[in-house]
Amino acid sequence: MKVGVIGAGYVGLTSAVCLAERGHDTVCVDVDDVRVQRLSAGIAHLDEPDLPDLLGGGLRAGTLRFSTDYATLADRDVVFICVSTPSGPDGSADLRAVDIAAAALAEVLSPGAVVAVKSTVPVGTTRRISERLRDSGVHTVSNPEFLRESHAIHDFRHPDRILFGADDEEVADRVAGLYPPAPVLRTSPESAEVAKYASNAFLAVKISYTNSLARLCAAVGADIGDVTDCMGADPRIGPHFLAPGPGWGGSCLPKDTAALLHSGAAHGVELPEVESARRSNAGQADRIVDALNRTLAVPLHAAQVTALGLTFKAGTSDVRDSPALTVCAELTRRGAQVTGFDPRLAGIDPAALSRSAIVTVDDPYLAAKEADAIIVLTEWPQFCDLDWRLIAEQAPGAAVIDTRNLLDAAALTDLGLNHLGNGTPGGY
Structure with a gap:
């Protein structure tokens, strides 16, 4: 499958290199031009076991590339939103990066594509994004991550459970097919x-x-x-x-x-x-x-x-x-x-x-x-x-x-x- 990942932080970069390892054609988009250039050269900015090897392997195999341009996601079957949701002054999650990503995807994705929200977001966010993308014919699922720092690659390769929040089981099945075999929870x-x-x-x-x-x-x-x-x-x-x-x-x-x-x-x-x-x-x-x-x-x-x-x-x-x-x-x-x-x-x-x-x-x-x-x-x-x-x-x-x-x-x-x-x- 053709996969996109938005955000090259812990969750995004881990997901991108592991999806590429599984043979999926993967494009990772990040707003930081310097970060994208370094990743494209095989230089990892995260201190995570096995990540540098997977990064280099994906680049050499041609299954992984990086960009700052959302247009590179136009032909993707599934795109994961993996951007940061930091705490605001009142404790609320700052969703600006999520909303920017969703707006950009509405402009470039083809009908039938799936957006999987992997960022940790407050209840109702996936539903709101779904309504925004519906007119574009794009489906949306919630797919929270459960990766531990210093064990992120291992956890992606050997998940103890994979969670999908979706109204359409067929759409969730398409995203589930990207992962290693694991118990799947549907909600x-x-x-x-x-x-x-x-x-x-x-x-x-x-x-x-x-x-x-x-x-x-x-x-x-x-x-x-x-x-x-x-x-x-x-x-x-x-x-x-x-x-x-x-x-x-x-x-x-x-x-x-x-x-x-x-x-x-x-x-x-x-x-x-x-x-x-x-x-x-x-x-x-x-x-x-x-x-x-x-x-x-x-x-x-x-x-x-x-x-x-x-x-x-x-x-x-x-x-x-x-x-x-x-x-x-x-x-x-x-x-x-x-x-x-x-x-x-x-x-x-x-x-x-x-x-x-x-x-x-x-x-x-x-x-x-x-x-x-x-x-x-x-x-x-x-x-x-x-x-x-x-x-x-x-x-x-x-x-x-x-x-x-x-x-x-x-x-x-x-x-x-x-x-x-x-x-x-x-x-x-």
Whole structure:
């Protein structure tokens, strides 16, 4: 099939290279001319496993090309809208890019083509686009994405479910034929749009609940790992998203929970569980910094603090809404001197680091030298392999706030470091 993709961000570029890998003639359109030129030269701007190889393979095979011109989509059978829908000041999803894409497609697509809305959009958006395109003879379906950063290629190749919200099953079948075999869920467009937001919001609630339990465990001498092992063994709950940490962030959960609350308010429906999860998440930085302040042998405003991990999760260089940077910003606001290290430091947006007012170095041992405290903020497995004996010699007696419970607490204690786990006995 001839396929089009609008937007070369995480969702769009991943979808484009994977569709091309499956042999579909794929054109990806993006408004950024420099980005299009670099992608056409085989240079990927995203830090995603396997993406560079698929990009180069699609270009060489002739199944993938990039353009800034919507006219290149005129002969497409299916076009995916994969543009950004960032949060507005009131939490609502900014749909300007979606509307621009829909208007352009109305001008160029042939009758019978299908527009699949993959961008995360509020309920009613697909229906509105459908009405706009109906006079052009173009069909519309909702097809939300469920790709995880740092696992996006794998998730496209091995989807656990594919969701279509459509009034016409034959139209949905045409889009489904583009994907690898997987369970297909068919709903109305409205149900599909709500389901996407509901899925992400539930994950946010689950993480926030775990962090609240971690706080309780530390207060009563329980261990959050034991508690979540028991919870996760229950098939009604499952083991995923039960790990405590510095909070949730990234490009999806913050904006999607805000948009879901905004949609609920617009229809007179409160979602107090989601509101509570967002409040709990907003308080995680204070919780971590307060624990550090109670532990330090020096005043916080005189402390040298090392931040290990700056991205919002391991396996990516993405720092959008990173809880690690939120903690760093709170530390610097209270006067601490923060030196940060991340394994993907070279790929991190320097403007985001500048806003956090931290110093960054590309050597973890240099970052930890003479530190009063070391905070593990991202779950990079490389941190377990550091020479902690050397770190203990360079920063004797330092407090180690292990927000991810990644390290061997007993080993660090034996080295003279003051280890505080998240939700562990003697921790925070």
